[in-house]
Amino acid sequence: MINVTDLKKTFGKHQVLKGITTQVDQGEVVALIGPSGSGKSTFLRCLNMLETPTSGTIAIDGIELTNPQTDIARVRQRIGMVFQHFHLFPHMTVLDNITFAPIEVKGIPPEAARSKAHELLARVGLSDKADSYPSKLSGGQKQRVAIARSLAMEPDILLFDEPTSALDPEMVKEVLSVIRGLADSGMTMLIVTHEMKFAREAADTIYFLDDGKLVERATPDSFFTRPQSERAVRFLEQVL
Numbered sequence: 309m310i311n312v313t314d315l316k317k318t319f320g321k322h323q324v325l326k327g328i329t330t331q332v333d334q335g336e337v338v339a340l341i342g343p344s345g346s347g348k349s350t351f352l353r354c355l356n357m358l359e360t361p362t363s364g365t366i367a368i369d370g371i372e373l374t375n376p377q378t379d380i381a382r383v384r385q386r387i388g389m390v391f392q393h394f395h396l397f398p399h400m401t402v403l404d405n406i407t408f409a410p411i412e413v414k415g416i417p418p419e420a421a422r423s424k425a426h427e428l429l430a431r432v433g434l435s436d437k438a439d440s441y442p443s444k445l446s447g448g449q450k451q452r453v454a455i456a457r458s459l460a461m462e463p464d465i466l467l468f469d470e471p472t473s474a475l476d477p478e479m480v481k482e483v484l485s486v487i488r489g490l491a492d493s494g495m496t497m498l499i500v501t502h503e504m505k506f507a508r509e510a511a512d513t514i515y516f517l518d519d520g521k522l523v524e525r526a527t528p529d530s531f532f533t534r535p536q537s538e539r540a541v542r543f544l545e546q547v548l
């Protein structure tokens with residue numbers, strides 16, 4: 309579903325991604341882990357062209373995002389993104405946050421969009437919050453609304469950039485359990501995370517990035533019990 313070839317990204321003189329090549333299958337759940345500054349978020353952001361790659365190619369279902377002739381806005385509709393800091397619209401209710409893009413971008417009739425939003429709120433356990441404003445929600449609730457908002461666009465791929473890093477510890481579990489449910493439902497997902505237990509339990513594949521390179525790509529069992537590189541061994545010693 310996603311094909312990445314020799315992806316490089318440079319900010320000024322700093323080469324952050326140093327040639328990443330990989331493929332992600334439909335329904336695959338990938339956890340991106342690695343030291344701070346290794347390029348995990350940059351890699352994720354390149355996948356929906358929030359960052360423009362310096363070189364290399366990215367194709368989604370054969371459509372090359374890196375081809376200047378590709379209609380990026382259209383392909384991006386198929387790729388949802390959930391951020392560390394939620395990015396909800398503060399002046400809109402939860403329901404309006406979820407229905408805004410389906411109505412305005414996709415042209416879904418408002419009644420249908422609202423009905424779908426209620427379904428999604430039930431799915432993330434927030435049926436009673438449809439008319440609340442984001443400021444009245446906890447961090448965990450905001451993040452679950454952000455997930456429902458992404459799902460409302462019916463994406464084929466969901467990208468999560470450290471979805472629990474800004475949350476108080478007691479809220480991490482509720483958000484991870486929603487993400488876990490999505491993983492089990494067959495959604496294709498890439499998740500930058502520092503939650504090793506979650507990565508181990510929920511992912512099909514671990515990507516270990518270090519210094520802009522995809523150093524290891526392995527099943528969780530293999531990565532966590534038999535890391536192949538010295539760098540991964542050191543990293544796991546520090547975080548486990």
Ligand SMILES: Nc1ncnc2c1ncn2[C@@H]1O[C@H](COP(=O)(O)OP(=O)(O)OP(=O)(O)O)[C@@H](O)[C@H]1O
Pocket residue numbers: 319324342343344345346347348349350351500
């Ligand atoms: N827009 C930008 N302009 C300049 N440098 C950037 C930009 N975005 C990221 N970088 C740099 O690229 C490097 C990799 O950043 P990135 O956020 O991708 O790492 P990460 O592995 O996700 O780190 P963390 O786990 O700390 O979030 C860092 O040195 C960062 O300072």
